[in-house]
Structures are given as C-alpha cells and as structure tokens.
Amino acid sequence: MTDVQAAPAPVAETDVPAVEMREISKAFDSNVVLAGVDFEVAQGEVHALAGGNGAGKSTLMKILQGVYSKDSGVIRINGREVEFSSIHDAKAAGIGMVFQEFSLVPSLTVAQNIYLTTEPLRNGIFIRDREAVDKAREVFQQMEVDIDPGARVGDLGTAYWQLTEIAKAMAQDARVLIMDEPTASLAKHEADQLFELVGRLKAGGISIVYISHRMEEVYRIADRITILRDGKNLLTERLTDVTPEKIVEGIVGQQIEGLAYQARDTSAEPEILLEADGLTAGSRVQNVSFTLHRGEIIGLAGLMGSGRTELARCLFGIDKLESGEIRMHGQRIDVSDPREAIKARLALIPEDRRAQGLVLEHSVRDNLLLPLLRKIERGLLIDDGKGKELADSLIQRFAVKVANPARPVRLLSGGNQQKVVIAKWLGTEPEVLIMDEPTAGVDIGTKTEILTMIRNLAEEGKAVIVISSEYAELLAVSDRVLILRDGAVQQELARQDIADEESLQHAVQGV
C-alpha cells in the first residue's frame, strides 16, 4: 500500500482513514451540487452524515459508490488514491451500500441474493448452491443474526431484507458500509437489533457511514457527525462535542419551532366530519371505530404491522371493508374504491411516494394535475394554459422547489417529491386528509414545513389523520392519538394526557 496520505491528522484509532474524500466537487449541468467537500471516515468508525434537502449527501455517497464520477477532488481508500468509474470499482475497493430502496430480488432465496454474481462455482460453470447456503449461514453467524439462508426473500419482512443487504455487503468483503436511513422502515425492537449489529460490525473494524435524520439514533451509535449544507462541509465534530440543537440548526440553517406542539383552539362546538364505525378488514383492521371533527388532527400510532397503513387503505377504498361503515357529515358513504372516496372528499397521501404517489417519469406538472384533470378541461379537451396556471399556483402555494415543472418529478429531492404528492391531493380540496408517513425520508427543514402545513390545514377547517412512526412528529401535530395494536384501537389519548415521547412510546409498546 502506497502511503499518499495528506496533511491534517485524522481523528482515528489507526492513522490511515478508511475513506478520505478531499475537495470533492460535482455539478449537474450548471447546477453545482458539491463545492469542495471534505469527508473522512476512520477505521472502525461510525460516521453520521446529515444535511438538508439538496445539501449533497446522496451525491457525495453516490460518488463514493462509483455511481457518479466526481468533477474534481481526491478519494483515498485506506490511504491509496482511487478513481471509481463504476459501482464495480467501488465494490472491489471494499465499499458496500445498504440501499434505502432494497436491491434484492424477492423471488430468489436469501443465499442466492447474497451471492448474486459471486456464486461459488464447480468447474467454473455450475453453481454450488449448498456451499452458498453454508457460506451465507457463516456470514449470519458472524453478524449474530438468525436468518434462514434458504428462505425466499419475498417471504421475509423488511427488517430481514435489510439484514440480508448487510450480509450481502459483508460477503463481498466490504470494509466500508454506507447505510442510508436504515431504520426508516423498522419497528423499534428491529431498530435496536440493527444498532447492536452496527456495534458488532464496528468492533470488527468495519467503518460505517450512517445517513439519518433521527438525532436519537445518531447520538446512540455514531462517533462523529459531518453536516453538509449547500454542497459544502458545514461541520465535522465528535458527537460528544456537539449538542442536538446545534446539529438540527446546522441541518435546517435556522432554529426550528416546528417540532414543538402548538396548542390550537379546538374549543368551538366541534362538528363531526367523519365517523368510522366497527371497521373490519382482514386480520389487520379489527372493529375500529373513531370520530373525526372539523379542524382536528388525529395521530395514529402503532408498531409496524399494527394495522395503521391498512386502516388508511380501508378508509380510502383501496382495501375492501368486510364490515362496518364510514359516515361523512352523518351520511353513510360507500368507499368500495378510491374514486368513491375522492368523491366523498377524502384524500390519501400514501406511504410510498415513489411507488404509490407519483408517476416518476412524468413531469412535475403532469403529476400535480393528475387528480385535477376535470378542473382543467374545456369541453372535451384539456386546456394546457389552465393546467399550467393551476400547477404553478400549487407549486407556489406549497413552496415546491422546482426549476422547471415540465421536467420529470424523479429529478426532485425526496422532500420536494413529497410536497408534490401533498400538493396534488390538496388541489382536490378534500375535507379529510389521511397522511401515511408524510415525512418519511424527508429532511428536517421540509419536515417542519410539512408539519406546519398540516396545522394550517386543520386551521382551515379540514380534518387530518396522520400516521407516523416518529412520535415527536405525532406529538407535534396531533390533538388526539389513537394507539393501534394488532389491528384494533388499543387506547385513545388526548394530546394533553401524553407527557412526552417516552410516555407515548410506552403506550405503543403496551408496557
């Protein structure tokens, strides 16, 4: 190994950093995304990477993975300067990625996925399946997790997908692991398992880049944090030397009040808008009843699999009700499909914006207008001028940051994509808005904007149902919280009866 290490002494156990990125710059067209970023991960370090929407986190990581090529700057892996021209180069250098959108083939087994393209062969031709299974089992043993390598990935829960992803990277001898929001789809105990695993990997000398918006996690597992803002390195600090307020401020660029609960005046004679009465569908929705008043925000809390999402799907007519009824303004409504629900002035902001919320290849404008086509018709034809006006007004009203609404929505950042989904639905002027994980994978700045938006909607007299696995967020907006367990409403709590996140956590866990 040629030692070409540069000046400033790294804060690390061994003196050569596992990853050293110096003065990395990258621009798309004329849009500068990274302007001379320094980033460094020591051997066996968990290094958190944070930053707002468009701060350049994902671009920096894509350069490290060989997906994008840098315009200028130097990358050194274990002190050796490297040029990645493809993902394969990065893999060969020991960079592994745990994808946010999992990169596994559901129809193959765990072992087949782990050794995809690196299958152990007999005579260079035939795959030695048994050896692959044995090797996979060994990897899992090292990781101290219990997964059957012969199981079909599609039959496993999301938590196992992630573990399989990690095992895949391990099997390819990754020394540096990039984890992007790894706990986004995990329940609390699953997340805890993951943190333990991260600890073990770290002890084994693996370096981890940990991208997360959740402060609590970052403090729990990371050694240092680097915050990017506007394509520049804002700070790199040991977590023992930095306060959460400072980090949040660094990400948002200003103090935020968004996450604090703001008591709203709900004293006026409340008008019942929506009533759910004994809703039952499958095993995930069991005899659920609740009422929702005009101007009210209800939070739905519960672990993964508690039926939160399924309840939302029933209310919006995607899943069929087996029994029970839904009333709007006291009138029974038939929500046998989403069209009926829309007619009854319900709207659902779905959980997975990429799969369920957006047509990614279509333009921002076309996506915004999709539920509103009736509004921009003149006779039989669509009036493009009117459409453009309506789309522009929505873009403005919801502060979507978009240079050209005629370009595909897939080019926007996650936060802005989410705003497009919300704007699209609010254009239909719904009375009841159901939002399933409205801030998942969104930076804190946008999160605050979305929470403010939710409060404003309630002020305007709409009723909102918010589903979220982030308790801080639920507590920030909800007037009441319904706690679901095994498909049934376990408890209904008024906001003022919940002291803090911890007590909500206890209520959800049922302890």
Added chain:
Amino acid sequence: MTQTTKPATEGGGAVAVERRSRFATLDWRRYVIYIGFVVIFIFFAILLGNQGFLSPNNLLNILRQTATITVIAVGMTYVISCAEIDLSVGSVAGLASVVTAMAVANWGVVAGVIVGLLVGVVVGSINGGLVAGLGIPSFLVTLGMLGIAFGLAQWITGSAPQPILSYAYNLAFGSGNLGPFPGLVVWMAIFVAVGAIVLSKTRFGRQVLATGGNRMAAEFTGINTKRIKFEVLLISGTVAAFAGMLYAGRLQSGRFQWGQGDELSAIAAVILGGTSLFGGSGTVIGTLFGALLIGLINNGLILAGLDASQQQVIRGVIIILAVALARKK
C-alpha cells in the same frame, strides 16, 4: 417521455441554462425519428431521384401503402403507452375484412360497416376483459386471440377470398379519392389527428399515460386502471377492425390473410416513433413517422432494385439502429 405540456417560459438564469444544455445533450434523442426520417428521405431523394422516387405519384404511393399500418399503429400506441401489448391486431384486421365482405354481400353496405366494426368491438372487449378483469397478461391473451381470429377468418370463408362488389363501399373505404388525396390517406389522417389529440389533450389520454407509467400511483389517484386497460384494448381491436375494412375496400375483397404480420410492423412503428415499450409515454405523431419511415424504406429499397429478402434484412437493421439511437443513456 413525451412532454404533453410546453416547456415553462418563466425566467430565471438557472432554468434557461438548464434547458439549453438539455437541448445540447439529450433532446435530439427524442426527435431521432424525425431526424432519421428526413435523413433517409434525402438519402433516397439523391440516390433514387432519377428513378421516380420524388414523383408525386410515388410519394402518394408511400402514403397509401403505409395507411393501414398507420391506422393499426395509432391504436397500438394507446396499448403500448398503457404498458400492454396487442398481438391480435393483424388477424383482427383479416377477420374484419372477411366478415365485412360477407355482410356487404348479404345485407348491404351499412350492415357491412356495422358488422365489421362489431368484430373489433367484440374481440377488443374479450381481450380487454381478460386482461383487466382476470389479470391475464395481455401478451398471452392477444397471442391466443391472434390464432383464434386468424383461424375463424379462414374457417368461415373456407379459405376463399370474399369479393366486395359494392362500388360505394370500395369507394368509401380505400379505393376512392377525396380531391387529389387517396381516400386511404384521408382515413389515415383522421385517425392520426383524433388519436394524437385524444392521447395528449384529453383526460382519458392522461389517464392512459399515468396507468402505463405507474399503475399503482394511478390507482391511488383514483384512476380506474382496470377500465383504462380494458378501454385501450377495446380501442386497439376496433381500430384494427377498421384497418381490415380499409384492406377490404382497397383490394375489393375480404381475405383471411389481410393484415397477417401487421402486428409486428405496427409495434415497430410505435416504438420507432418514440413510445416507451414499458409504458408511460406515447406519441401518435411519432407513430405516424415511425410507420412512414418503414414505408419509405420499403419503397426506396424496391426502387433500388433489392428483392424482398434483402429488403427485410435492411429494414430490420434500420429499425434496430433507430431504436438504439433513441435509447436513453
């Protein structure tokens, strides 16, 4: 994809720069079919100018020969934009041609037209019903239907051609002229115009594109994606039946072989025109030029004296080349 909306005109340096560099790097790929059309046209014009390539008669001939494929391809554009496929169109055209011919002979022109279209409506409904209702892949349903329609057409006619003696029918459907324009070309223009407007300018068109682009998101948005899938297959079947009636009018007879293999030419025209094979984007005008390009190549190669086998090879090469050039990086 095809932008169904015009680019934004609002100011802002970043936006302008962004757009300019996009033209420089990417945009020509979207127009490759038009560029290819012009280039090949000029190529033939120079090479074959003195062999009558540029004579009005020859140019009209190209249009005439392309007309029926274009009509079928207009319907196919909807199906492919919606991320489905219809392999039965060629045999539906053949079946419609014989049914129309028999109905004209027995019950007159009006009945013939109605019954002919009905063939398309029925076959399209069956295709659509099986795909949308039962969720069977359209590739399989329409592959089956290809055989059924072809077999039926052969069976009910005993493989014999069915002459159409009605002067009025033949005049209206393909043999006549409207002013200087062959009737076939007029029909083609009507189908292209209506098809283009409906796909890019109506709610239905947008819903077809959204369903093809991301069915789940479309469903969550309240679009009845089953109905849309049913409707595109219904359209494609009906339009194919109309194309069969044009065959019958032009050739003054119905025959089970009419339209045989047209499904592949139509798919080629649609894909050449820039419609995504995976759904979500589609352009009828592109399809027209895709079909014209194929017609142009056929005509040029014939004039150049190549025989049918050589034509096929060269046509195949050009299609692959065009699609490769249009491919996104």
